[in-house]
Amino acid sequence: MSVDRRRFLQLTGAALAAPAIGGCGGHERIPASGVPRSNFDEDSTAEEVTEGLDLSGKIAVVTGCNSGIGYETMRVLALRGAYVIGTGRTLDKAQEACSSVIGITTPVELELSDFDSVVACAETIRSLNSPIDMLICNAGMRGGDREQVYGLEKHFVVNHLGHFILVNNLLERLYLSWQGRVVVVGSRAAYSSAPDAGIEFGNLRGTTNYSVGRAYGHSKLANVLYSLELARLLKGTRITSNSLHPGVINTSIDRNEPGFFQFAFGVLTAIGGKSIAQGAATTCYVATSPLLGSVSGQYFEDCNPVTVLGDNHMHDAAQAAELWKVSQALTKDYLLEIKRPDWEDFQNGARRRSKT
Ligand SMILES: NC(=O)c1ccc[n+]([C@@H]2O[C@H](COP(=O)([O-])OP(=O)(O)OC[C@H]3O[C@@H](n4cnc5c(N)ncnc54)[C@H](OP(=O)(O)O)[C@@H]3O)[C@@H](O)[C@H]2O)c1
Secondary structure, three states: OHHHHHHHHHHHHHHHHOOOOOOOOOOOOEEOOOOOOOOOOOOOHHHHOOOOOOOOOOOOEOOOOOHHHHHHHHHHHHHOOOOOEEEEOOHHHHHHHOOOOOOOOEEEEEEOOOHHHHHHHHHHHOOOOOOOEEEEEEEOOOOOOOOOOEEEEEEHHHHHHHHHHHHHHHHHHHHOOOOOEEEEEOOHHHHHHOOOOOOHHHHHHOOOOOOOHHHHHHHHHHHHHHHHHHHHOOOOHHHHHHHHOOOOOOOOOOOOOOHHHHHHHHHHHHOOOOOOOHHHHHHHHHOOHHOOOOOOOEEEEEOEEEEEEEOOOOOOOHHHHHHHHHHHHHHHHOOOOOOOHHHHHHHHHHHHHOOO
């Protein structure tokens, strides 16, 4: 019986490790060259990486603030003095999360699978008339029945296209920050379980070779490549864009999986994973470290920038540019023309609005 249980754990653990939570699958990672390294590592917590930082006056947006890594990210940024706008799929969820942390927060509704909701969320945030210092694209889903939204595979829509629209609709506010940062929470699944060809432009509906792990990895690769291309497009501005893997953490990310998968994930993360406090560290580090003011287009693990060697598309600039074009075409009805706003226009606009 005990052997059976061990075997069960081994099998389910192995099944989960690579596709579900982004095991590195033997890929070698080396420190990215020319980028400052931190003294933090896989054991560091979000509180530790932000210790001593005064974020008063900074404004952060955190998507998926009601659960797991997003909640801890919001909690710690608010603790350090930042004003955090936290999104949840319903206003109630966002409200409950926001009201449970110490600091100043505002809840906003955001359902990433509904592009009208994304636009409405961005409009609500823009109506606050504030710059944005940190835009943290954290929300994400994995699993459930194979589904299409807008005729496209659901992971790709929720994890990538929803945030693609959100960032586009909020970019003008990042220009108004002294140094705006877009932080995209990706995953090692981007190189451990994405399709060999990388982004499957001919299979965005997910009709061939579908598996949850593959679809999740595909969407997480889209996160990383999106951030890479955004960094290229923003070169010469003060806005940076970086992506990261948070670690393997027992959050609710597996909520759509069968019960025994959830059990195995729990066991696996208890043995070799990070705590949620550690899981939010890389996000908080990339969002706030004074060392990273001009670092852009990098991919981070364990609070440090890495280059992933071998056969993968993590640093594939050509595929990133293609993904951008395709994403733009797919979401064109929801995008704003990106222009660099004038600070004076913004102030005049704010004054005009406050008079009415
Ligand atoms: N946990 C890990 O081991 C791990 C590893 C690598 C990467 N990540 C990434 O880390 C990020 C945070 O995940 P987590 O582990 O903290 O999981 P989590 O506890 O499940 O949190 C995910 C958050 O995203 C929100 N969300 C899900 N679908 C959404 C949608 N359609 N529209 C808007 N929001 C949506 C969830 O809202 P509801 O609560 O309402 O569903 C929740 O707030 C994700 O991007 C995930 O891919 C996690």
